[in-house]
Amino acid sequence: MRIVLLGGPGSGKGTQAKKLTEKLGVPQISTGDIFRAALKEGTPMGLKAKTFMDKGELVPDDVVIGVVEERLAKPDLEKGFMLDGFPRTLAQAEALDKILTSLKKTIDHAILVDVPDEELVARLSGRRTCRDSACGKMYHIMFNPPKAEGKCDTCGGDLYQRDDDNEKTIRERLAVYNSATSPLIDYYDGQGLLRRVKGVGPIGEIFASIEKVLG
Ligand code: AP5
Ligand code: MG
Ligand code: ZN
Numbered sequence: 001m002r003i004v005l006l007g008g009p010g011s012g013k014g015t016q017a018k019k020l021t022e023k024l025g026v027p028q029i030s031t032g033d034i035f036r037a038a039l040k041e042g043t044p045m046g047l048k049a050k051t052f053m054d055k056g057e058l059v060p061d062d063v064v065i066g067v068v069e070e071r072l073a074k075p076d077l078e079k080g081f082m083l084d085g086f087p088r089t090l091a092q093a094e095a096l097d098k099i100l101t102s103l104k105k106t107i108d109h110a111i112l113v114d115v116p117d118e119e120l121v122a123r124l125s126g127r128r129t130c131r132d133s134a135c136g137k138m139y140h141i142m143f144n145p146p147k148a149e150g151k152c153d154t155c156g157g158d159l160y161q162r163d164d165d166n167e168k169t170i171r172e173r174l175a176v177y178n179s180a181t182s183p184l185i186d187y188y189d190g191q192g193l194l195r196r197v198k199g200v201g202p203i204g205e206i207f208a209s210i211e212k213v214l215g
Contacts, residue, residue, distance in 0.1 A: 001024055001026060001079070001108050001109070002100075002106065002108050003020070003026075003080070003081070003082045003083065003107070003108060003109050003111060003214075004083045004107055004109070004111070005017055005083065005084045005111055006110055006111065006112045006113070006181070006184060006185065006188070007112060007115065008115060008117070008174060008177045008178075008181075009120060009124060009170065009174060009177060010121075010123040010127065010170075011115040011120065012199050012203065012206060013030075013084045013085060013113060014033075014136070015203055016113060016203075016206060017030065017084045018136075018137060019207050020207075020210065023211070024079070024080065024082075026077070026079050026080040026081050026082055027077065027081050027082070028081075028082045029068070029071055029072075029082065029086070030084040030085050030086075031064055031067060031068065031084075031085045031088075032053075032085045033136055034071070035049035035053060035059065035067075036133070036162075045063065049063065053163070054163055054164060054169070055169065056164060056169040056171075056173040056176060057172070057176060058089065058180060061089055061091045061095070064086065064088070065092060065096075068092075068095075068096065069095075069099050072099055072100075080108075083096075087184060088180060088181045088184075089180050090183055090184065090187060093184055093187050093188075107188075107193055109195050109214060110184075110191075110193045110194050110195065111195045111213065112185055112194060112195070112196045112197065113197055113199035114196055114197065114199050115199040117174055117178075119200060120170070120174060121167065121170055123140060123143065124165045124170045125166075126140045126142055127140055127161070127165055128140070128141060128146070128150075128159035129160060129161075130154070130157045130159055131158045132152065132155050132157035134155075135155040137154050137155075139152075139159060144203065146159060195210075195213040197213060
């Protein structure tokens, strides 16, 4: 199954993608995670991406599209994939269609995790992320706390607060989502691929709604 996860910053794309990975056995491809891993390794691409991420701006399309094209060429995607945080512009969506056409593949579902802006700010301000990039699990100090403070339930790694999870950058990410990314809702709706899921409420209930739309 090939899925695109759409939704604002903090809507729960990563949280739901991790659960879907377990259920469907298909890899999560998060462009944000790829950039953060590249930065950790200190590659030129990671350092370049950071200058945009720190401001809450989008990394330029040519960089992102190149990264995704390379990832989609890897051999572990036979059963499908889950794109989390890509595409984010119309140009990226069109590039994705082209890449998939050349691979003789199509998207099955574009799932929109729908959450109001005010809730997104609260979620991101309290988010904690596992530092182990192979794990990368997300928690929330109030809504989804780890069992032991500051430690990941799954791998025991330290939890940290992302550099872009401060109120000023969160507001900018929201503005960028509303102007550059939300047009993709109509793009996928026009192709009959949009599945809208209410993204507010317990994480398990949202997951159940996603399972339902996947059939
Ligand atoms: P990216 O890493 O993709 O960040 P984002 O889109 O801003 O989304 P987040 O990862 O912040 O949120 P999420 O939806 O995954 O939510 P999560 O599950 O963590 O991108 C970062 C940056 O990289 C961008 O700003 C840009 O610069 C660059 N970039 C990446 N992709 C790009 C692209 N394609 N083009 C250009 N630039 C790109 O949940 C959030 C919090 O809420 C957590 O604390 C979680 O525990 C909690 N939570 C989850 N579900 C619930 C619930 N139901 N109720 C209460 N709390 C919940
Ligand atoms: Mg995420
Ligand atoms: Zn972990």
